[in-house]
Amino acid sequence: TPTTTNNKKRITKLPPSPPKLPVLGNLHQLGLYAHRSLQTLARRHGPLMHLRFGTVPVVVASSAAAAREIMKTHDHNFSGRVESAVAAKLLYDYEDISTAPYGEGWRQRRGVCVVHLLSNRRVQSFRRVREEETAILMKRMRDQRVVDLSESFATLTNDVVCRAALGRKYSELGSNGGRKFNELLLEFMELLGSFNVGDFIPWLRWINIFTGFSVRVDTIAKEFDDFLEEVVDEHTRKLENRASRETEEDREEEEEERFGIITKFEIVFCGQDMFAAGTDTSYTVLEWAMTELLRHPKTMERLRDEARRVGKGEAEINEDDLDEMLYLKAVMKETLRMYPPIPLLVPRKPSRSVEIEGYHVPAGTMTMVNAWAIGRDPGIWEQPEEFMPERFLNDGCKVDFRGQDFELIPFGAGRRGCPGISFAMATNELVLANMVNGFDWSLPEGMRVDELDMGECPGLTIHKKVKLVAVCTPRQLHA
Numbered sequence: 001t002p003t004t005t006n007n008k009k010r011i012t013k014l015p016p017s018p019p020k021l022p023v024l025g026n027l028h029q030l031g032l033y034a035h036r037s038l039q040t041l042a043r044r045h046g047p048l049m050h051l052r053f054g055t056v057p058v059v060v061a062s063s064a065a066a067a068r069e070i071m072k073t074h075d076h077n078f079s080g081r082v083e084s085a086v087a088a089k090l091l092y093d094y095e096d097i098s099t100a101p102y103g104e105g106w107r108q109r110r111g112v113c114v115v116h117l118l119s120n121r122r123v124q125s126f127r128r129v130r131e132e133e134t135a136i137l138m139k140r141m142r143d144q145r146v147v148d149l150s151e152s153f154a155t156l157t158n159d160v161v162c163r164a165a166l167g168r169k170y171s172e173l174g175s176n177g178g179r180k181f182n183e184l185l186l187e188f189m190e191l192l193g194s195f196n197v198g199d200f201i202p203w204l205r206w207i208n209i210f211t212g213f214s215v216r217v218d219t220i221a222k223e224f225d226d227f228l229e230e231v232v233d234e235h236t237r238k239l240e241n242r243a244s245r246e247t248e249e250d251r252e253e254e255e256e257e258r259f260g261i262i263t264k265f266e267i268v269f270c271g272q273d274m275f276a277a278g279t280d281t282s283y284t285v286l287e288w289a290m291t292e293l294l295r296h297p298k299t300m301e302r303l304r305d306e307a308r309r310v311g312k313g314e315a316e317i318n319e320d321d322l323d324e325m326l327y328l329k330a331v332m333k334e335t336l337r338m339y340p341p342i343p344l345l346v347p348r349k350p351s352r353s354v355e356i357e358g359y360h361v362p363a364g365t366m367t368m369v370n371a372w373a374i375g376r377d378p379g380i381w382e383q384p385e386e387f388m389p390e391r392f393l394n395d396g397c398k399v400d401f402r403g404q405d406f407e408l409i410p411f412g413a414g415r416r417g418c419p420g421i422s423f424a425m426a427t428n429e430l431v432l433a434n435m436v437n438g439f440d441w442s443l444p445e446g447m448r449v450d451e452l453d454m455g456e457c458p459g460l461t462i463h464k465k466v467k468l469v470a471v472c473t474p475r476q477l478h479a
């Protein structure tokens with residue numbers, strides 16, 4: 001009921017709620033794919049809902065207008081993150097960027113990462129890394145012909161991030177007795193995205209001990225820590241060796257060119273975020289883009305024609321060519337609209353009580369934005385379930401994903417919005433352009449388009465449940 005204070009109406013009514021069960025609240029309604037179940041609930045209860053996950057009150061926004069209020073109008077107030085026991089263990093007690101509480105520590109760490117790694121200038125400086133890794137991928141595809149694209153994209157993004165942030169690739173390194181870094185990362189991401197019952201129903205925390213979940217988290221936290229220690233040691237040794245060999249000028253030049261992050265402190269806190277926030281997310285965009293292109297041969301053809309026209313018949317597309325590839329940019333936007341890699345973004349919480357869309361949101365409420373549902377909102381998008389990059393051409397090309405247009409927010413927005421947009425998209429665009437320039441693509445022999453599995457893997461980042469495999473035929477280049 002609205003009450004009056006200082007002649008100003010203060011709203012105290014919470015957003016509408018689906019019915020709740022004792023103890024569980026609304027947890028039983030989430031299922032494996034929370035973005036989908038929350039979309040269904042929002043259709044019934046409205047674009048701002050109040051739920052309870054166990055003991056934790058939650059608000060879910062499912063419209064562009066509500067997202068704008070949270071991430072623009074009240075962005076400052078919503079700049080806090082939500083605590084999670086797993087993230088605390090895996091990410092050094094929130095001493096990172098993405099899970100850190102809003103404040104001076106977060107601001108400093110984010111600033112360092114942007115300066116060394118993510119600013120436009122730094123992203124430009126990694127151009128050679130991207131071009132070399134893309135060329136390696138193209139060669140591997142030419143040799144293989146039947147390509148596990150999911151695996152190839154994961155390795156590529158990981159290698160680019162490692163080379164930029166840590167100065168070298170680690171995809172072949174056996175960390176801790178032979179465990180490949182990629183496998184370690186996979187488990188790290190799986191745990192980070194897993195549902196931890198103890199966060200929501202504290203008196204059920206014992207279940208994690210009973211099921212072995214806590215031990216797994218401890219083991220991976222330790223392995224990841226050991227890995228980063230190895231990286232730091234190697235880096236320190238390299239710097240010492242170089243110091244004894246070269247002139248000051250040589251050293252500065254090489255440092256500038258090869259390493260995004262330079263001190264031990266920076267490697268530890270930026271390194272973990274680059275992996276947690278930067279690799280899994282980036283490669284799923286390529287995975288879903290190629291999946292949709294294989295399902296839509298006409299769209300694939302149009303993109304291929306653009307690449308070959310812009311590339312002027314050369315074997316490789318370079319980064320200067322990308323500016324002209326407007327259809328490629330439309331394909332990327334359409335992929336991010338339908339498949340935002342983190343469909344519910346990263347939850348925030350307001351430090352003070354606030355009014356959103358005419359409802360009261362109490363201080364500290366876990367606040368989620370369903371970017372996936374907004375991207376498929378029929379009130380915004382015509383035929384939202386259809387993959388149609390054309391919608392982003394002509395006037396549509398003004399709609400962008402950088403956090404100003406709330407109908408398309410795969411990277412979030414505002415102070416806590418993703419700082420890695422340029423880094424991620426520079427690699428994704430280059431890879432996709434070269435794939436369609438260098439090869440014709442088809443489904444494995446005998447597979448029909450309608451047999452392509454579109455299932456999603458549950459977790460924080462949504463990638464394909466079944467790996468994407470496709471056949472490439474190298475394009476004949478005429479001398």
Ligand code: HEM
Nearest residue numbers: 097098277278281282345346411412413416417418420424
């Ligand atoms: C397509 C690829 C990517 C997607 C879809 C993505 C998406 C997101 C989203 C949704 C958030 C939360 C935003 C919010 O709360 O408003 C985020 C935060 C973040 N992302 Fe990305 N990201 C991607 C790539 C990257 C890359 C490549 C890096 C770094 C190498 C990166 C680093 C970060 C960091 C450090 C944060 C935490 C920001 C903060 O809390 O202040 N991301 N990202």
